[in-house]
Amino acid sequence: MEQNITIHDIAKKLGISSSTVSRALNNNSRISDKTKAKVLELANELGYKPNAAATALRMKRTKTIGLIIPKINRHFFSDAINGVEKYAKSKGYNVIITQSNESEAQEKECIQTLLHAGVDGIIASIALVKNDYQHYYKIIDREVPLVFFDRICDEIESNKVVVDDFKGGFLAAEHLISQGCKQIAHIAGPQHLNLYINRTQGFFKALRKHNMEPFASEILENYLTREEGEEAAKILLGGKKRPDAIFASNDTVCLSLIEYAKQHNIAIPDELAIIGFSNEPYAKLISPSLSTIEQRGYDVGYKATELLITNIDNQTNTHETIVLPIKLIERESSAKKKK
Amino acid sequence: MEQNITIHDIAKKLGISSSTVSRALNNNSRISDKTKAKVLELANELGYKPNAAATALRMKRTKTIGLIIPKINRHFFSDAINGVEKYAKSKGYNVIITQSNESEAQEKECIQTLLHAGVDGIIASIALVKNDYQHYYKIIDREVPLVFFDRICDEIESNKVVVDDFKGGFLAAEHLISQGCKQIAHIAGPQHLNLYINRTQGFFKALRKHNMEPFASEILENYLTREEGEEAAKILLGGKKRPDAIFASNDTVCLSLIEYAKQHNIAIPDELAIIGFSNEPYAKLISPSLSTIEQRGYDVGYKATELLITNIDNQTNTHETIVLPIKLIERESSAKKKK
């Protein structure tokens, strides 16, 4: 086994002290160029790698950041992870990823795990279920830098990175209006989460702008799963009076809507235009292809990490909220007016 | 800030030595039940958490395992990650995930990162490109336990976990035969990777069993991307003589095949039956829905981690290869014989 070499090994070979070696390796100014060069050369030759545990113990920082993700196999989140890793790596940080599986109990465990691992900062997107956020205060109390992304929480002051959900909802609705739709229904996500509130409010804003009322008096609200999408489809499309368009706050629900429409011979987009949110990978593959709002997970993750590591490295503690742009993607499911 | 409390704090409050506290916390036998109880109670009350860096430095193990994944946003791999995390967590291990992005250079970096972080073991699935595997020997040299999964490498002795790719290829081909197909073509993946070799060999085995020849003299081999799928579609479907069925070694290529068939009015499955491999999430969503072979990423990840951690904890070094079952999933794209 290749024995790990330490600064003491280098010191001994060079006949100097290990503190001098340490200084050379850390570009300390109080060292001669000559000694520094010698040390660096030998270190390189021997393939010296600092012992991370020793540095962590001494410096009380691990050069590791923690990530709390609701579901790693959702495309938006795995994209976000890519962004996080990219920036973190460029700054010499490792990433520990944990998953809440949308459960508050598991979210607590994630926080415990990460704090115990001694991460220098945490990036989190909160679980879908109704939350009391108490456990997040543990992070604040420990003075560990924290950045929320996508699923943020107003209650806690911290850095936040989101996409422009309001504008997304607005553009989605206005797009349907531009296609000539008059009776537009909306399926909203859980209204304790900002992002769903904003998508819904953007929707309303667009309708108001065009002096329109949403289809039916009240909008549907659910967790936007396949199953709840089926329920929603029955409610919206099963009656005598049907909407001529639906904006759903995610793409998953649209799958259920399309399925229901096909089964009941409702023509998409002519009788029913549909637009979702997220641009899941399948959105362009299904038939009809699904119009949606694209949100770039990679950028969100990257930006969140930039914010976090800047705060860690400068020992600052900003409270910014960054809003990243979204993009309307028009596909078959809403293309009433063929160009 | 909540100051982290140490075993010395506990020792002082109890008027005993810190080594006694350490023994109590680690269930050492050389301690009285009474003292142990007192220590545990106070530790619990104060919310004591051991300092991971100190333990790592002292014990030369981090209770962390490293993961090398080609692409985190591919469904099979994120599923595998779930399996890894599940088992690792149950044994008190953290997981550091790294991504090779299918590049050998990045794969090297991943290994460096993980070894430097001092992981106790590594689980890897190798990058798609032609590989010389040299960098993996660094892991072996350091005597860090290693498990390969899915994309394994014969050259290196270690633990391996794969799915039954051979049987998968066999079942896919036999299924097409059972549907009455006579001219069956195959699009193979890179033949330096075991799993693609096995899928292809399984395919041949089934044809031989039924005394059939594959369509056209030689089979196509490529990297199974969307683009190469389009190329393959042109070659196989653009000529005068067409196959009546295609087995492709992944689902991605099937998307290109279906697209081409639709554009050229080739009826699926009647004129052309198609079956893929992997059961990507979109396989059941597209139209026609795609027949395929299901491989359970979660199980693969879970099993690989079990193997790894068993070796770490027992300081053993087995060289098992575990083959997990796959499952044929029949959908519209190959359902010539309607039941």
Add this chain to the structure above:
DNA sequence: ATGAAAGCGCTAACAA
């Protein structure tokens, strides 16, 4: 510019 020494929090060999 360099070295000696202390200490981060923990475990374990040795002593009592």
Add this chain to the structure above:
DNA sequence: TTGTTAGCGCTTTCAT
């Protein structure tokens, strides 16, 4: 059963 002591590899204060 408990305490004393040393040391894992590193950084940093203080002295030279």
